[in-house]
Amino acid sequence: MQTLRLGSEGAQVEELQNILHVLGFYKGKIDGIYGKQTQNAVIEFQKNMGLIPDGIAGSKTYQALQPFLMGYDVYTIRSGDTLYQIAKEYNTNVSKIITANPEINPFMLKIGTQIIIPYGMEVVPTNISYTYEVLERNIQGLRKRYPFLQVSTIGKSVEGRNLYCIRLGKGTHRVAYNGTHHANEWITTPLLMKWIERIAEAYAQKGKIRGYDIQTLWNQATIDIIPMVNPDGVNLVVNGIRAENPYYQQVLKWNGGSTNFKQWKANIRGVDLNRNYPAAWEEYKQLEKEMGIMGPGPSLYGGSSPESEPESKAMVDYTKNHNLRLVLAYHTQGEVIFWDFRSLQPPEALLIARKFSEVSGYEIAQPERYQSFAGYKDWFIQDFRRPGYTIEVGKGINPLPISQFPRIYEQNEELLILGAFL
Ligand SMILES: [Zn+2]
Known part of the structure; x- marks a missing residue:
């Protein structure tokens, strides 16, 4: 710090x-x-x-x-302690402590044992700029509270940051959700993180969310969440870049000399990760020239070859290895659901999109025909012929103000649950 x-x-x-x-x-x-x-x-x-x-x-x-x-402290059991009294002292409750420490017997506390005490408050903040550092702390905080969460990494970014993957559930219905391919759309990361927190809590409490039994969800589905595909880009948008960074000169040049990176969508090498997947990529390169994009920049440059970037390469490798039934890629542009790619999607793709639309209030986009290129969902549909969606949350200029968070969460909580059931 x-x-x-x-x-x-x-x-x-x-x-x-x-x-x-x-x-x-x-x-x-x-x-x-x-x-x-x-x-x-x-x-x-x-x-x-x-x-x-x-x-x-x-x-x-x-x-x-x-x-x-x-969101938690570590406590060493002393003679005469009870969980009730410890919970009171920490302004939390006994069931939270038992969830975080599944191996302890509340009636036979062993003196000298260290236990995790989750505080009464929630872990994931939803009213601040959500940096990679906050993400790391939240992941660590959540896995201490909810030891049944499985955390792994699917690779590393250009600058060596982890591409985290958090797994919920243990069912055979496998789906994956990701956020923040685009740097200035980082609000999609706390969206997914807050959802993880709510689902984990409901699972621990054997509770329901919006009428859905979360234990059932857990047993039927395995949900992998990659909350921040582009951590280097997020860091650039939120914190700017220091002169000692090896990309400093280039990044500044690509940004037209400005130190304001609010329009930046790409990774730190100026590649738009959602134009870097092997789906009509060559076609897109033609279009790029027509659009006047000649090389790396804040957005829309598709890279020197498909999967040229470690972030998109990691997503491809992960996706190929997990037999996914459905994927969601979260973006932030106008409350729309994109669901097709050159008619390669399966017949149920539109039906599922309609359900998503019903529960979120988002519009279903018109078939994109030949307007969509080299994005993650495009590639997923093309290679696997399974339902893949780009969900565009929020309205206005990126980065969306964090004050939109409550509305965005509200609109997506059920959609995210449905994605694992459909
Ligand atoms: Zn986007």
């Missing part, structure tokens, strides 16, 4: 403000600007934790914040 102080700005400040808000120390706006009010909140937090109250969020302060950012 970077040290933050009066005058600091950016995504890490947003995260700090948010956690201090959750803890009741910060009452101001979550705007990513470390002003007086943020400083005072840090001072109050420091006093509360017995730290030197200097108002600077440095390593000691972050050490104290860490359990709250992760």
Whole structure:
């Protein structure tokens, strides 16, 4: 963590403000600007934790914040402890503790045993810029709370970030959902992460969501979620680029000299990952020239060959190896569902699209005929002849403001459940 102080700005400040808000120390706006009010909140937090109250969020302060950012603490059982009393102390409940520690016997706690204590609050924040760092912390936090979640990586990005995959369920009906092929569409990552959190919680509680029994879902389906296909791009959009980054000069040039990357969709090498799949890719290269795209840039450049990028290559390899019944690729452009590719989709593709449309309120796109090229869902439909969808959430200019999150989540919660049943 970077040290933050009066005058600091950016995504890490947003995260700090948010956690201090959750803890009741910060009452101001979550705007990513470390002003007086943020400083005072840090001072109050420091006093509360017995730290030197200097108002600077440095390593000691972050050490104290860490359990709250992760959503859990580690506790060593002492003589006379009960789970009820521990839960009370941590402002959580016994069932959360038992879920996180399936091996403990609540009636025979062993002194000296370390257990995970999930706090009462939820893990995934949905009101801040959702960076790769937040994603990593949330994945770690969720798997501690819900040890039945399986986490793996399907590869690495150009800059070496992990391409995470989180698995829900253990059924034979295999589906996969992904988000953030396009860097400035990162709001699709917290969408998928919040959904994972809600499903995991409902599974643990043997509960229902929107009338669907989540235990049944879990036993029938295996849902793999790759929440951030393009982490380097997200980092560029949210945090910008430092002069010491080896891509600094190039990226700046490709961006027309500007340090504002809000329009950036590509990966760090300026390749549009959703134009880099082997489906009418050569055809697209022709079109590229007509559009005046001559090389790497913020969007629409399809790369030097299909799967030239480690991110798209990882998606292809993963997809080939998992016999998927259906895939969803999340994007953010106008509340539309794309469902076809050159009539190669199976007959049920449109019926499923209609169901998705019903539960989300999103329009079904007209058949794309020859307007769609080299995207993930295009390639999936072409190679597997199974239903593949691009779901475009939200309205407005990317990156969509995080204030749209509640509406987007609301529109997609049931769609995501249905995807695993259909
Ligand atoms: Zn997109």
